[in-house]
Amino acid sequence: MHVGSWITALLPLGAAAGTFKRQSNTSEYQLQKGPLDTDWTEQVGTSPWPEYPRPQLARSEWKNLNGVWQYQNATGSELETPPFGKDLSKSVLVPFCLESALSGIMGTRTIYSWYRTHFDVDSEWIDSEKRVLLNFGAVDWQTSVFVNGKFAGNHTGGYFHFAFDVTDLVNTNGTNELVVWTYDPTNEAGKMIPLGKQRLNPDHINYTPCSGIWQTVWLESTGREYITQLDIDAKANGELNITVHSASGGQGNSSTGSSSTGSFEITIHSQGTEGVALQETGSTNAPTLFKVDSPKVWSPDSPNLYNVTVKLGSDTVYSYTGFRTVSKGVVNGLPRPLLNGEFEFLFGPLDQGYWPDGLHSPPSYEAMVSDLKAVKEVGFNMVRKHIKVEPGLFYQACDQLGLMVVQDMPAMPTYSSPPAEPCAPGPVVEPQQQQEFERELALMIEQLKSYPSIITWVIYNEGWGQNREDRATDERLTALVHSLDPTRLIDTVSGWYDHGAGDFHDNHHYAFPQCGTPFWGGLSGPYDPSRIGFQGEFGGIGQNVSIEHLWNVKQAIDQINQTYELADSEDAWNWRIHATFMDLLRQVEAFSCSGAVYTQTTDVEGEVNGLLTYDRRINRMDKEQWRSDIGDLYQAARERGTVPDGDGDTASPKEKRHFPKRVAPVSDEFGMRSM
Incomplete structure (x- = not known):
């Protein structure tokens, strides 16, 4: 089960x-x-x-x-x-x-x-x-x-x-x-x-x-004494670090009680099995380290999960975890994201999570999961949850399906209502507003950090709410996120105003990608070869549909032509995206591209560049073509090498594998490390 x-x-x-x-x-x-x-x-x-x-x-x-x-x-x-x-x-x-x-x-x-x-x-x-x-x-x-x-x-x-x-x-x-x-x-x-x-x-x-x-x-x-939060970090080598946060009731009615100390019992077993993998005790409100022998690791191909039961006095809670390790390493001379000690090419859509009938609220669990199944069906292994936090059942579905999550912090606005004068600069972030952003950033990490599918935190998207000339704030927030959760990678700035902080150099470029390349455009600047090359957004190719599938608001319809590109049919749309994916493929083969985010899962209001229409009634993808193209991207990444140079953070000892190169080495004159 x-x-x-x-x-x-x-x-x-x-x-x-x-x-x-x-x-x-x-x-x-x-x-x-x-x-x-x-x-x-x-x-x-x-x-x-x-x-x-x-x-x-x-x-x-x-x-x-x-x-x-x-x-x-x-x-x-x-x-x-x-x-x-x-x-x-x-x-x-x-x-x-x-x-x-x-x-x-x-x-x-x-x-x-x-x-x-x-x-x-x-x-x-x-x-x-x-x-x-x-x-x-x-x-x-x-x-x-x-x-x-x-x-x-x-x-x-x-x-x-x-x-x-x-x-x-x-x-x-x-x-x-x-x-x-x-x-x-x-x-x-x-x-x-x-x-x-x-x-x-x-x-x-x-x-x-x-x-x-x-x-x-x-x-x-x-x-009376009860569990308020479980922090679970289960690594691929079987190490299980858990903090059982608890409170004691009867200390007033304005909160969930006061912190308390006590002894808890924990039982872990693999899903679908009767055998117990771990049964131990520990003290609440402090990290406790356990070890599970030879766990089945979690990955997109094998999303193995373990059931967790924790008892504290008369209080019993049910949870789960997945054993996996997220890290950064050097593979064939290039910085890469590693899952369970091997390079994992991150590829998925920008997932905004809007619904025409419920807006932020999906109409039902079945509806919410249908988006994820459509993504997984064509071979994507990841979604970028774009400047929104979803209900816990969303992340559980990603854990179960084997979809990695790049999780954005919800951004602050770029303009106010009513809008300022044309060409006026964006709103200035006041100190108290920055303080609230940072408080909520910490809330997000505390709430979500035990979901196995989440592999990366994104602090800022495209400079929205970012103090754009303030390098120190970017570095400070990166350190803050790392202190709250040292088990994941950090994408400090996805697109635009990059100050060198975090594990990724993340470029946004429409429609064709510029992923870890020696050429660039826009505000992201030249690729930093010391960090992971990532295409945080690309594509955005639209295809208009009939009115029964559109957000029937005149302003939204009038703005459809603001789409980066528009194709006049599904066939043309699929052909154009195939060409875009092939360009990304060549960059994976030749440069330092470690992952990419295609824009986007669904249409939203006046945007018509989704894999699915906003009402989810039309799936635009030629599924056979998409599966083939996405498979080619993973194959190209594998051929660049999967095992880190030297001593990598691996799940278990492996023989280092070497793959044939599909292209000639990149010249050092581009400022790139030779392959």
């Missing part, structure tokens, strides 16, 4: 416990008619996303609060007078962005908002040795939470999980009232927050914003 089935078997799907019985003065929920839908839109119903949402810290006693809640637009001053005991005017479907059709609101400038619902708590959850946690997968951007008229806590950051211990606020002899206030300025004038591609006034490469609750809300029962 694979890890997803294992957790599902333990954790039944949660009922939509938050579903409100409509009151006379609250309008009924109604799916809105958006500019475009998908085949999943009508299937969502009113009990969306029933799956347990946090696969690396799962509990068996839980209750899903997704469903129809009450909603009302608000103002900034209303936080002082929450609407306790009052019906709100509209119904909203949680967890979908307020601007989306699936939310039932499809609002604009939903900057301040109120949510309200009721929930019951099982009587057996209220016990002197138990605690009740209220969890939010993600809410954009600031959140204040009240339970039964009392303040439970607040949170800032639009992409991150948070939880409150509400044990002392709930009761079991009646219904509990949950009221949530949200504030999301997006790119209002004077505001600078991590938001990715959200804009109040969308344009060709920036999209409709996502405000409010956009990931699952749920309750769960824990022990």
